[in-house]
Amino acid sequence: AQSVTQLDSHVSVSEGTPVLLRCNYSSSYSPSLFWYVQHPNKGLQLLLKYTSAATLVKGINGFEAEFKKSETSFHLTKPSAHMSDAAEYFCVVSDRGSGNTGKLIFGQGTTLQVKP
Amino acid sequence: GAGVSQSPSNKVTEKGKDVELRCDPISGHTALYWYRQSLGQGLEFLIYFQGNSAPDKSGLPSDRFSAERTGGSVSTLTIQRTQQEDSAVYLCASSRDSAGYEQYFGPGTRLTVT
Numbered sequence: 001a002q003s004v005t006q007l008d009s010h011v012s013v014s015e016g017t018p019v020l021l022r023c024n025y026s027s028s029y030s031p032s033l034f035w036y037v038q039h040p041n042k043g044l045q046l047l048l049k050y051t052s053a054a055t056l057v058k059g060i061n062g063f064e065a066e067f068k069k070s071e072t073s074f075h076l077t078k079p080s081a082h083m084s085d086a087a088e089y090f091c092v093v094s095d096r097g098s099g100n101t102g103k104l105i106f107g108q109g110t111t112l113q114v115k116p
Numbered sequence: 117g118a119g120v121s122q123s124p125s126n127k128v129t130e131k132g133k134d135v136e137l138r139c140d141p142i143s144g145h146t147a148l149y150w151y152r153q154s155l156g157q158g159l160e161f162l163i164y165f166q167g168n169s170a171p172d173k174s175g176l177p178s179d180r181f182s183a184e185r186t187g188g189s190v191s192t193l194t195i196q197r198t199q200q201e202d203s204a205v206y207l208c209a210s211s212r213d214s215a216g217y218e219q220y221f222g223p224g225t226r227l228t229v230t
Contacts, residue, residue: 104209
């Protein structure tokens with residue numbers, strides 16, 4: 001079975017400071033991992049994805065994530081937070097099990113608050 | 117190009133009524149997924165369609181839920197005899213293929229059962 005655990009339900013940072021959103025995964029297979037963002041009353045948008053190529057993945061809006069197999073982690077980072085980054089972030093693993101359907105398994109979400 | 121569209125954007129219904137939610141995927145995408153986002157359960161998978169293969173219905177919470185996909189394109193999610201616990205945002209996503217490919221999400225349908 002595959003799963004993801006987001007270690008923080010809420011993270012608060014000041015504008016201009018680094019962002020770290022933590023995610024651990026569990027998978028019996030080589031995982032496909034994603035980070036999605038959801039702004040208030042908006043749809044889900046893909047930030048970045050890892051599919052067994054480079055372990056450091058760069059995404060949109062300055063975000064990046066590093067796949068660490070030894071730590072089963074896929075933490076999301078950004079060097080400098082912007083007010084527009086305030087949103088809900090989801091760490092996601094793609095199902096690679098029976099049927100290989102690609103259905104997404106979502107973490108519980110992390111709310112990022114950015115203070116001026 | 118056009119993204120995934122869903123209709124209606126909002127639906128308020130009385131307990132016990134049936135509802136139909138519609139999803140138009142991105143043209144050419146063979147895989148289509150339905151998810152549900154609710155306060156208590158977070159985001160959860162409901163059902164998956166891929167081409168002409170039998171759908172994966174393993175996420176449907178009860179037999180009141182069903183879905184179909186006609187002509188490999190538009191999909192309809194039907195909830196019969198709605199209950200208050202069905203209140204949620206229902207999200208549709210499509211992708212070029214299945215595992216590992218990016219899924220593009222629609223804006224969702226907010227269902228409120230009174």
